[in-house]
Amino acid sequence: MFVQGLKCLFCETVYPVRVGYTCPRCGIVGILDVQYDYARIGRILTRRRLAARSDQSHWRYRELLPIGSNAALPALSVGGTPLTSTPALARHVGLAKLFLKDDGRNATGSLKDRASSVGVVKAREKRRPIIACASTGNAASSCAGMAASMGLKSVIFVPERAPEPKVTQLLIFGATVLRVRGSYEDAFQLCQRSCGKWGWYNRNSGINPYLVEGKKTAGLEIGEQLAWEPTDWVAVSVGDGCTVAGVWKGFRELKALGLIPRTPRILGVQAEGAAPVTAAFLSGEPMRPIEPATLADSIAVGVPRNWKRAVLAVRESGGAMINVSDGEILEAMRYTGRLSGIFAEPAAATAVAGLQRAVAEGCVGRRASAVALITGNGLKDVQSARAAAGQPYDIAPDGAALEEILRERKLIE
């Protein structure tokens, strides 16, 4: 292990790794950040050494993860998701170059597998047979899937509005699923109390310092897949704030290790109806909780636990934060699918929509290059996709109406 300690992001005290989930002095606002010995890691993780590693999963960066070298890993492969160049989508959005990092290709269909995989490894290490989590969906299904793969039991607290495909995934993975009649916040609080009471391993990424470490591998992979020449921008949708903070940490580490010459700017994108982090970023004031209202359920967070870390990350990157409407999100789902063949869930399409708006507003230049992080698979929320996609044409088996439809679609003259 190359971990040196855990540093409170609030009071900046550094603790030994045995300290617990959050800062003993600051309580739940005292989110802990894992500190590494980068000098030692830098001597091992060179470009050449990485190129020679055959492991294509995110464990190829194990020196930068808070796990022992002999730790048992889940059998499900995590990370190593494709980075796809999408020239037609770049033109549509108004960029010189655009790549999609498709984290919907992870085992359970979202980026959260990166975090959950680290979570189950830590749970096993601490000999906890049960792992628990409160989530709007992706973190939960990922936690349940990784637990199943690792032979752990999972207890999942979901808010009432969690979409059915995500709840179904949980049940298929054998989780005990508790649907809390209330908001995400209610589910979160009940999960916290239960973890305390029964000693379950707590997989809530607003609390647990190790999960964001898993998320940062998305940034590490983007750096390596771009042959160590990052794009000007990397767009990430923002809910709780953990993902954008994690991805940024990945880039900062690549820079610290001398693997990339410069870091990309981060574009943090929120849905208009759930944008407390953007508000805090723009005002410089502390985050004010709101009542979330957006169809992008994965980022419909009213009380983002990691807002401060997200704001700091975007600021440190020289980046920006922007909001988009639900209409823009649905439209982005449609044109992203049509122009790239990648089916993004609403929260994922939010990153693409944000890039389009940022270009239109002049915040991102027309000659810029960018990566949009596709955080989840569109199949996870087909209801929203259906609203975006429209309807098929119903025809009789004799094909009588066919010519008219084909003419309307400009497929025949």
Next chain:
Amino acid sequence: MFVQGLKCLFCETVYPVRVGYTCPRCGIVGILDVQYDYARIGRILTRRRLAARSDQSHWRYRELLPIGSNAALPALSVGGTPLTSTPALARHVGLAKLFLKDDGRNATGSLKDRASSVGVVKAREKRRPIIACASTGNAASSCAGMAASMGLKSVIFVPERAPEPKVTQLLIFGATVLRVRGSYEDAFQLCQRSCGKWGWYNRNSGINPYLVEGKKTAGLEIGEQLAWEPTDWVAVSVGDGCTVAGVWKGFRELKALGLIPRTPRILGVQAEGAAPVTAAFLSGEPMRPIEPATLADSIAVGVPRNWKRAVLAVRESGGAMINVSDGEILEAMRYTGRLSGIFAEPAAATAVAGLQRAVAEGCVGRRASAVALITGNGLKDVQSARAAAGQPYDIAPDGAALEEILRERKLIE
């Protein structure tokens, strides 16, 4: 290109590649099989050369695919899906060793991407701007997604019962979706007529000789991922017959090239309510069309075009064919998810259910090793999964009912 010609599987005549979709002499029953110069390929595709190739997608086997060396490829990555060892599932099914080949991790969530990717490359090569397909779902969404990635237009004919997530995917990918009021057979016939009339590239794998070549890469990958030591059995669900025939061709080629010492036996598995291929296999008589009745929509085929090829493949492998009930399929979805963390769609879980039944009946030995091919992602048909998965527990935010539920689930004493 290492292709030598196209051989009719019915009359055995070999034609030059320009011949068209099916045998000019035998008509639609004259399915053509692509013939390669294995002597030349064998000098290039050695174990060592393959190990040195950095391309992890299925194009790493390009010498064994019917595409030119300079062919434009879709930007979406295809194949290279994980092969995961699942000891807990092996114990449950009654095998010494079991691997899941998770083709639900493909770009559009199913194995069909392997076929469609070859289809769009051929369409581009033949300068056809439109590709068409009739499908119960996976072939369609895969065709539409690959077409989007390649900048082609797609026209998709789906039967009435195609599940909503799959139809939604099509629409998101910008396809012109024609929902035919009738069966798969009606959709198929209308697609055939339309391709003929308007000159669209025909992506129906019962007709087009090139698609099965894409499917065979699942077999090639399994061979390489097992370090060239195949398991005793490979279980594949059977609908139209193309996939099982394709996978078998992959293993046969690996043997012909001297890359594996012996081929695995193929276990072809059909759903009880749609089992004309098993009937033909067992009786030795020609296939008799049936009216399909199974929840596993991807293999609900009443008139399997490639039945003969499937029967020959399973027989040549020294394998067997078996049927499972819809109840067994739902149960396999549940225990596969719980014991491996992989969410399989019904047609995919059919392969696991088949292995369990084959072990129980003594057809597959208890000391045997096997691979089950997970042909599609469970998120593609959440309706069926819901039937398998059961319901979550609804609780109030105060957690009053929690202890009782946890005791029932044996999570606390």
